[in-house]
Amino acid sequence: MNETAAKFCEFDEFLAHYAPLTPYGRAEKLRGTFYSSAKDLEALYDLTDAFASFARNKSRADKLAWHLRNIPELPADGPSSGPAGLFLVHRFLSNFKAAAALLPAPLAKKTGFRWTCADLLAILDKGAQAGAFHIADAFSPALARIRRAIAATDRHLAGLRAERLAEIRKCSGLDFGGLDFLVIAEDRARPLCESGRVFTEPYDAGRVVAKPIMTAAWLELAGERERLRAEEGRAEALACAELWAAVTGARAELEACEKAVELCDRAFARARMAGELSLSRPELKPAGATITVKGARFLPLERKLAGYGLPYTPLDFTFARRLSVIHGSNMGGKTVVLKTVTLLQLAAQSGFFVPAKKYSAPVFDGLAAVWGDPDDKAEGLSAFGLEMEAFNRAWAASGRPLLLVMDEFARTTNAAEASALISGVLGEAASNRNVHLMLATHFRSRLPREAAALRMLGFDPASFRKHYKGKTAAGLREKLKTINKFMRYGLAADKGSAGPADALSIAAILGVPARIIKAAERSMEEKNARD
Numbered sequence: 001m002n003e004t005a006a007k008f009c010e011f012d013e014f015l016a017h018y019a020p021l022t023p024y025g026r027a028e029k030l031r032g033t034f035y036s037s038a039k040d041l042e043a044l045y046d047l048t049d050a051f052a053s054f055a056r057n058k059s060r061a062d063k064l065a066w067h068l069r070n071i072p073e074l075p076a077d078g079p080s081s082g083p084a085g086l087f088l089v090h091r092f093l094s095n096f097k098a099a100a101a102l103l104p105a106p107l108a109k110k111t112g113f114r115w116t117c118a119d120l121l122a123i124l125d126k127g128a129q130a131g132a133f134h135i136a137d138a139f140s141p142a143l144a145r146i147r148r149a150i151a152a153t154d155r156h157l158a159g160l161r162a163e164r165l166a167e168i169r170k171c172s173g174l175d176f177g178g179l180d181f182l183v184i185a186e187d188r189a190r191p192l193c194e195s196g197r198v199f200t201e202p203y204d205a206g207r208v209v210a211k212p213i214m215t216a217a218w219l220e221l222a223g224e225r226e227r228l229r230a231e232e233g234r235a236e237a238l239a240c241a242e243l244w245a246a247v248t249g250a251r252a253e254l255e256a257c258e259k260a261v262e263l264c265d266r267a268f269a270r271a272r273m274a275g276e277l278s279l280s281r282p283e284l285k286p287a288g289a290t291i292t293v294k295g296a297r298f299l300p301l302e303r304k305l306a307g308y309g310l311p312y313t314p315l316d317f318t319f320a321r322r323l324s325v326i327h328g329s330n331m332g333g334k335t336v337v338l339k340t341v342t343l344l345q346l347a348a349q350s351g352f353f354v355p356a357k358k359y360s361a362p363v364f365d366g367l368a369a370v371w372g373d374p375d376d377k378a379e380g381l382s383a384f385g386l387e388m389e390a391f392n393r394a395w396a397a398s399g400r401p402l403l404l405v406m407d408e409f410a411r412t413t414n415a416a417e418a419s420a421l422i423s424g425v426l427g428e429a430a431s432n433r434n435v436h437l438m439l440a441t442h443f444r445s446r447l448p449r450e451a452a453a454l455r456m457l458g459f460d461p462a463s464f465r466k467h468y469k470g471k472t473a474a475g476l477r478e479k480l481k482t483i484n485k486f487m488r489y490g491l492a493a494d495k496g497s498a499g500p501a502d503a504l505s506i507a508a509i510l511g512v513p514a515r516i517i518k519a520a521e522r523s524m525e526e527k528n529a530r531d
Contacts, residue, residue: 005369008339025266035363036349041351045282047110055275063102064099065268068261074092085244086247096261112259160217270352284363287401290319293359296314296344298315298339315340317491321451323426324437324451327440333456338405344356365401387412400434404437405439408440455491
């Protein structure tokens with residue numbers, strides 16, 4: 001169910017800042033590993049801390065980044081990839097060796113980044129040439145002998161050709177020079193063809209392509225060259241097979257190198273991300289511990305508010321009980337609280353540092369969110385049916401430690417039934433110690449003792465009445481600024497009162513006609529009087 005949580009907290013926007021440099025790191029990013037072992041997570045956090053310290057030496061960090069960026073993925077098809085695959089192996093080893101030399105010994109030990117392939121690289125270096133790789137003469141004495149024979153044959157062929165072209169030029173005036181053919185007039189070509197020195201092919205009306213006819217000695221030597229080329233190909237294939245045998249023999253060492261590259265790349269990328277976004281190391285607590293949040297930022301909203309020129313209020317709160325029920329008006333921040341905690345927990349259990357000054361929480365086996373996903377569709381189900389189906393999928397994971405986040409559960413039915421459903425969910429969650437529940441709702445119901453009633457602080461009514469003169473802000477940006485100015489986004493214990501009537505104030509700011517607002521206020525007054 002982690003997928004629902006990731007979508008709810010817009011985790012992809014967080015991951016967009018995570019930039020591994022190697023194919024191995026990028027593949028791990030796509031897999032999206034979720035860790036339920038505190039020991040594994042602490043090891044990842046230790047590596048991130050270590051690479052953050054390493055990155056303070058910018059020169060070394062830049063060099064490491066360059067070599068990691070140039071490490072290719074080793075070919076999965078091995079020998080069948082031929083010389084091109086050997087080029088990738090050579091490039092991998094060359095950059096791995098250089099990267100290993102940059103890492104301090106303790107960091108190299110933690111990542112398994114040890115240079116153990118010196119013999120293999122020494123062999124492959126024989127074919128390295130200006131950043132490329134080829135099956136060099138040094139790999140095979142037989143191959144070197146054949147290539148010397150080909151080179152001698154080429155020189156002999158060039159001499160015979162030069163002699164033949166000089167003869168043609170002397171007899172006909174045609175100068176082929178370094179060209180394979182000439183385009184000449186058809187009437188000029190006829191006597192040349194009869195001489196046996198040139199043959200022609202049609203080109204266009206009145207012109208032909210003229211090509212020199214080589215001597216029998218040249219043709220015989222050209223045939224010998226083709227034979228030598230075929231022999232060269234067989235010798236290259238044999239040398240390539242022997243090189244691949246050496247690579248295969250070092251398979252265990254290469255696999256260890258691949259694992260080290262992935263681990264190093266991931267930790268280095270997480271350290272760079274932590275510096276870029278001012279992330280901090282999570283504190284992992286035993287099962288059943290409270291969740292504590294200080295200075296937490298929900299990054300997508302923080303960026304959006306910055307675009308509007310609005311301040312962002314970080315979240316500071318300790319969720320002291322296993323079940324938390326959050327009340328508050330629309331636009332008061334309930335959903336943002338849930339998204340913030342979900343993002344922090346998912347980031348922490350994916351091995352990342354988190355956007356908070358402090359975040360401490362237990363480790364869960366799974367995360368789930370029930371939130372009225374607009375993309376959640378099932379044939380024949382209403383919005384209410386879809387919501388219940390989403391809850392069923394989430395609750396199916398409650399046999400193991402689960403963080404379950406529910407935003408405005410049962411919003412699509414009437415208040416009485418919604419309250420009853422929420423009471424039922426809270427009762428089940430109270431009896432299931434695997435479940436850590438955070439639920440935001442407008443509806444009020446009796447809470448079990450395991451649950452804490454919380455509320456958003458909401459509007460500051462005194463300041464609002466003092467400054468708001470009944471004039472609606474002109475544009476959306478101005479309306480949001482007005483709401484943000486008077487809204488208090490903190491959490492507090494809910495003493496059971498109805499809380500401030502923020503909705504009417506927000507509706508007025510957003511431009512709902514004053515007569516409607518007045519009528520709504522009268523209706524509320526009458527209802528309170530009856531109650």
